[in-house]
Amino acid sequence: MRRLALAVIVAGAFLVPATPAFAHGGDAPDATAYRTTVTGISTPEKGLSVRTVEAGARLELTNKTGHSVEVLGYSGEPYLDIRPDGTWQNINSPAAYVNETLTGDPTAPPTWRKLSSSTTVRWHDQRTHWLSPGLPPQAAADPSRAHRLRSWTVPLREQVRTFEIRGTLDWEPPPRAWLWWGIAALTGLMAFGLLRRWSWAVRPVALLGAFTPFAYAVSTALDGGAPSLVLVLAGLLPLAAAFRHPPFYLALSGACLALFAGFTQAGAFDAAVLPTAGPAWLSRALVTTALGVGVAMALTGVLRLRAALPPGKPEVSEDRTIVIA
Template identity: 35%
Template sequence: MTAVSLRRATTIAVLALVSLATVPVAALAHGGNPNFRSVFHGLSTPLPGVQVQVIGYDSLYELRSSAKQPVTIYGYDGEPYSRILPDGTVQQNTNSPAVYLNNDEFGTAPVPAHAHKGAPVVWKTVDKTATITWHDHRMHYIGKGTPPKVTDTHKKTKIFDYTIPLSEGSTKSNITGTLFWVGPAGGGFPVGAGIAFAVILLGSAVLVVTVRRRRAATAGEGPESGDDGDGTAPTAVDPSEPAGTGGRKEAW
């Protein structure tokens, strides 16, 4: 039974470590890549009433507006992509390729034939929150794996600077930012902490098993219990056993 208990404890510790190791996968799927940081620097020309921030490492931009004029974000071909009206109405240009490309992490989503550079602007209301949250391919690394500029994965590395054009009324401006590689130290899974947790868990289980074995070997359950506390029959007394052992042989 002791061996079984130890095996169970080991299994629990390993499973705990594995479950912790899966955390960054979920984070990557739902909140950007923790190995990167897309840093918002500001607007090239201040726009009163416009607030901008990055969400999820390198995943999303959020723009809020309380401006007295329409605030428009422009797509990859310079076309109007999305806008916020003074009353908080949020609209998208259904003929902007960005509407469709932004639905895919790598910008490979199919774009309908009617959405192209130079197509007439067709606005569609999507909500009235005075907020636009969108995935912009100008703010993150579209390639897979580690960027070529990264020569040391544990060192912070600048990947590129970027701008995203927008306007408030007739005033033109740009969201300005920089994408950095920060590596595992910047937000990846803390492997050392996970291993330490597993070791502590396993060590605690081994300690419990050891204490139980010693109690069973030295104390027993007494004549009323009918066993030695570990599911085996009482240990026989051998008169030939040397003095000092109490004539008791351990049944291991």
């Protein structure tokens, strides 16, 4: 059991850097202060939908209309073509050059290459982002509240008919990180008190801890991110500890939970917009719970390990005096 546990820790350590950056998993590198929102399509059509994914980093368009829909580039040229048989990209589009470091010429006839057979496409679009360095002037003048920076549009075309995706870009102030750290500490104290006072509390506390990384991983996936294997691992260990919890395994599962689902996700406390679905406060609550419960489980396991150690053997000194170690 101990060798397996150590293998799990080593595997997790190698997986963390590859976790989608929190990418998606570690410390929320894709979190941001800018909220990109799709407000609608100028002429809605059944089967055509658009949303933001990855904390607003990309737009995602799904075309199930049965006909082709083009996304126009920064110079009004064809950029993407979402057809019934898949998604195609015009490699002569300057948008392809800007977004993917290809060469482009907006005056050249489109040269299409097939990207995939999917009718859903995601792309980075500069028209939806704040590209200037530093804070927006509104935010610099008053960083205590949210500011509407601008409305934006991304043009679409269906044969000769043009229409557009419409949305807004806002700046939002960061949350109070100290408050979330305080909630995490309070959660840890409460969980530790339960575990120390009642042995039956191990199962519900461990199940609560196991739920948090699973829920966070699902929330990340719903926002378009890749599922995090590290978060799944961080949830499996306390899930197993809920049904079989010797002290060493309790300490191990708690430490992994606190590290992989708590401390490495603590960037959620500092950013307003997170790469997760649903309200940001719910994602932060999951991280605080993982932190508090994980630390409480680890500390409880360590204390139980110490209590289970055999007492020291008496030693006899040269003058035959018995010394208790």
